[in-house]
Amino acid sequence: MAEISAKLVQELRQKTGAGMMDCKNALKETDGNIEEAVDWLRKKGISTAGKKSDRVAAEGLVDTYIQPGGRVGVLIEVNCQTDFVARNEAFKALVKNLAKQAANANSVESLLAQPYIDNQSGTVEEFIKQTIATLGENIQVRRFNNFALAEGTQGIVDSYIHTGGRVGVLVELGSQTESAATNQEFQTLARNTAMQVAACPNVEYVSVDQIPSEIAQKEKNIEMGKDDLANKPDNIKEKIVQGRIEKRLKELALLDQPYIRDQSISVEDLVKQVKAQLGEEIQVTRFVRFILGEGIEKQESNFADEVAAQIGSK
Secondary structure, three states, X not given: OOOOOHHHHHHHHHHHOOOHHHHHHHHHHOOOOHXXXXXXXXXXXXXXXXXXXXXXXXXXXXXXXXXXXXOEEEEEEEEEOOHHHHOOHHHHHHHHHHHHHHHHOOOHHHHHHOEEOOEEEEEHHHHHHHHHHXXXXXXXXXXXXXXXXXXXXXXXXXXXXXXXXXXXXXXXXXXXXXXXHOOHHHHHHHHHHHHHHHHOOOOOEOOHHHOOHHHHHHHHHHHXXXXXXXXXXXXXXXXXXXXXXXXXXXXXXXHHOEEOOEEEEEHHHHHHHHHHHHOOOEEEEEEEEEEXXXXXXXXXXXXXXXXXXXXXXX
8 A cells, every 4th residue: 555645645635625534544545546536535525525614604503402301401503604505404404413412522523523313333524524515515513502400400401592593592590409490480481581691692691790800890991981081080980980880781691681571670580580489599500692603704705706707717
């Protein structure tokens, strides 16, 4: 067998856009013959997938998985290039399976290395490459977050998916007893809390006392430097700034938000009502929210120019 040098692997990568290990395997299978290795990758659908890997994937789905019993939950975002593929049943099934598998993963890398749930003979990464070749678009597992109730604690993990998989929320609520955790009022509170988080995109913390001190200090520095306070005495300026900071921090806290189903009460008031009904202490422990494609710089292209460019390149 011919020696497979790093230079040879790099050359094949440049030709096909496939991953390093795929190129190495292809060269081993073809005894170092570049042209045959290209064909080998094409037959496997890997070359096609590799070439699409540099295309911006900002569409897709946010989905969730809640393990029976509600002690473990997952929120995941999987991206593709177009809304058309995001609505494809094969893509939806892939995302559902990945959400379920992510319950036992601690990173995207570890998830990709798992045997795929519907085909144990290959990894998640390999199945995604096959799906890329089939659907003709780049697909990426962007992120996921999994919540699991700590051993010996009671409560529930629940979720909410909004606007057809473009916004998703995962929440965890704690209780003192298992009977409270299985109570319908408590479970309804969990679902309504998840919906509340979806409706409040500026909320980042459960309560004001969870907000790091450096965030409060940053807000103070911003307010102290505003032009409308420039000519005011320091003692007056401090009072005005303190009031503004308190208002700003409440905007970041879930419990201080007006409840979406009854604006006359806050989320904290709602939690207190359920506490009174159950007769024991309960609390919103944590939450996470994904908005599809947030932070991804989408490429804008003119379709006519794109077609013209493709014709000109032939």
